[in-house]
Amino acid sequence: MPLRARILEAAVRVYGAHGFRGATTKRIAEAAGVNEVTLFRTFGSKAALIDAAIRDRTGRDDIAHLPAQPADPLAELTAWAAAIHAHMRRNRSMIRKCMSEMEERPEMSGAACEGPTWAHHELRDYLTRVRAAGLAAPGADLIVAATMLMSSLFGDAMGRDMMPSIYPPASSAAEQYVRVIARALGISAPARAPKRAAGVRAMSAS
Amino acid sequence: MPLRARILEAAVRVYGAHGFRGATTKRIAEAAGVNEVTLFRTFGSKAALIDAAIRDRTGRDDIAHLPAQPADPLAELTAWAAAIHAHMRRNRSMIRKCMSEMEERPEMSGAACEGPTWAHHELRDYLTRVRAAGLAAPGADLIVAATMLMSSLFGDAMGRDMMPSIYPPASSAAEQYVRVIARALGISAPARAPKRAAGVRAMSAS
DNA sequence: TGCGAATGCAAGTAAATACTTGCTTGCACG
DNA sequence: CGTGCAAGCAAGTATTTACTTGCATTCGCA
Numbered sequence: 001m002p003l004r005a006r007i008l009e010a011a012v013r014v015y016g017a018h019g020f021r022g023a024t025t026k027r028i029a030e031a032a033g034v035n036e037v038t039l040f041r042t043f044g045s046k047a048a049l050i051d052a053a054i055r056d057r058t059g060r061d062d063i064a065h066l067p068a069q070p071a072d073p074l075a076e077l078t079a080w081a082a083a084i085h086a087h088m089r090r091n092r093s094m095i096r097k098c099m100s101e102m103e104e105r106p107e108m109s110g111a112a113c114e115g116p117t118w119a120h121h122e123l124r125d126y127l128t129r130v131r132a133a134g135l136a137a138p139g140a141d142l143i144v145a146a147t148m149l150m151s152s153l154f155g156d157a158m159g160r161d162m163m164p165s166i167y168p169p170a171s172s173a174a175e176q177y178v179r180v181i182a183r184a185l186g187i188s189a190p191a192r193a194p195k196r197a198a199g200v201r202a203m204s205a206s
Numbered sequence: 207m208p209l210r211a212r213i214l215e216a217a218v219r220v221y222g223a224h225g226f227r228g229a230t231t232k233r234i235a236e237a238a239g240v241n242e243v244t245l246f247r248t249f250g251s252k253a254a255l256i257d258a259a260i261r262d263r264t265g266r267d268d269i270a271h272l273p274a275q276p277a278d279p280l281a282e283l284t285a286w287a288a289a290i291h292a293h294m295r296r297n298r299s300m301i302r303k304c305m306s307e308m309e310e311r312p313e314m315s316g317a318a319c320e321g322p323t324w325a326h327h328e329l330r331d332y333l334t335r336v337r338a339a340g341l342a343a344p345g346a347d348l349i350v351a352a353t354m355l356m357s358s359l360f361g362d363a364m365g366r367d368m369m370p371s372i373y374p375p376a377s378s379a380a381e382q383y384v385r386v387i388a389r390a391l392g393i394s395a396p397a398r399a400p401k402r403a404a405g406v407r408a409m410s411a412s
Numbered sequence: 413t414g415c416g417a418a419t420g421c422a423a424g425t426a427a428a429t430a431c432t433t434g435c436t437t438g439c440a441c442g
Numbered sequence: 443c444g445t446g447c448a449a450g451c452a453a454g455t456a457t458t459t460a461c462t463t464g465c466a467t468t469c470g471c472a
Contacts, residue, residue, distance in 0.1 A: 021227040100306035113368045120372045151361025152354045162319045166326045184390035
């Protein structure tokens with residue numbers, strides 16, 4: 001693993017564990033197995049380093065995609081939601097720090113919002129296609145439903161550590177959230193036997 | 207306003223704005239209009255002060271209550287959800303900091319979880335009563351629906367600052383979330399003309 | 413008036429922290 | 443071999459921060 005990548009990876013780890021102020025250059029250097037001076041020689045300042053680290057982490061996110069042609073909405077949504085949920089849980093420490101420091105350092109934390117915003121749009125557009133295909137009830141509010149599904153995944157990923165008792169088991173949470181939303185939207189299973197979890201394409205390891 | 211309360215209030219304000227490490231005793235003293243030494247004489251240490259401040263803030267929360275006898279579930283849920291949402295939004299900075307520092311200082315942030323946990327139980331129990339009263343469809347998953355409504359309010363209160371475009375207008379957000387959940391649960395309006403927003407009792411100013 | 417408690421003020425201490433400098437060491441490449 | 447670059451290492455600096463100490467001031471109250 002090249003030195004620069006090792007430093008960046010250590011920086012997100014330490015930042016996720018301690019936040020900006022707690023992520024001292026000493027700690028980052030130790031975590032990366034590198035001399036503290038090297039950080040400054042490579043990135044100039046602590047702020048630039050952490051900024052680069054967060055950008056690097058959030059940048060290479062290529063989360064799951066929903067299919068252009070809805071075939072089995074319930075299965076497709078479930079697979080997609082599970083991928084988003086897993087991603088949020090994997091990065092939950094960093095996300096929490098970004099959220100809490102957004103007021104003080106908006107330029108850094110702003111990057112962390114692009115992912116969710118984009119995911120929300122993807123979901124909203126997909127639901128629109130589902131309705132256009134006649135697979136959902138006409139009266140339902142797709143946009144609010146999309147927001148709620150996103151919030152459910154988000155709230156679960158953030159809150160499960162502190163209040164495990166109020167969430168469904170992690171293994172089936174995404175599926176259950178999707179089921180409730182599907183019920184609200186009047187989404188029905190397709191007539192023909194569907195392929196399971198079709199259509200989810202890519203999910204980076206990040 | 208007595209001195210001790212003034213300090214506690216300044217402490218939550220500064221803590222909400224800067225987090226634990228950023229909430230320096232100097233800043234808190236300035237915000238309270240008090241000499242820095244007074245903080246130590248009154249509370250002993252910075253950690254004890256901030257701990258007391260958070261406990262004081264979250265302790266006096268007496269959020270809204272749902273009625274024991276559901277009469278108009280949609281109206282009652284809407285009023286309740288709006289109160290919870292308003293409360294979360296008012297305290298969102300502090301909540302964000304508590305969440306992000308829970309791993310480092312669990313004893314402080316833990317207090318912030320009691321409210322939501324309790325609210326979730328209140329909601330779940332209420333929905334059970336609604337179903338028992340025959341006002342909801344029998345097959346629906348009440349617990350998951352309760353979790354999703356809580357997460358929707360939470361996600362909205364936390365995320366609206368960063369991604370305002372993906373949420374419904376703040377004035378009607380709670381109502382819309384409740385409507386989707388009601389639809390998922392098959393909750394119907396009562397036959398007789400309901401009183402508006404009945405049953406929500408107390409809401410502290412906090 | 414006088415006493416005691418609470419608060420302010422000035423100053424100081426020890427530690428942590430971001431960042432610098434100067435020098436050495438090791439490694440690749442001609 | 444030797445030249446140059448990248449990294450390590452030791453040491454130092456200026457600032458911030460939690461917390462202490464000693465003393466002056468003020469206020470309530472008998």
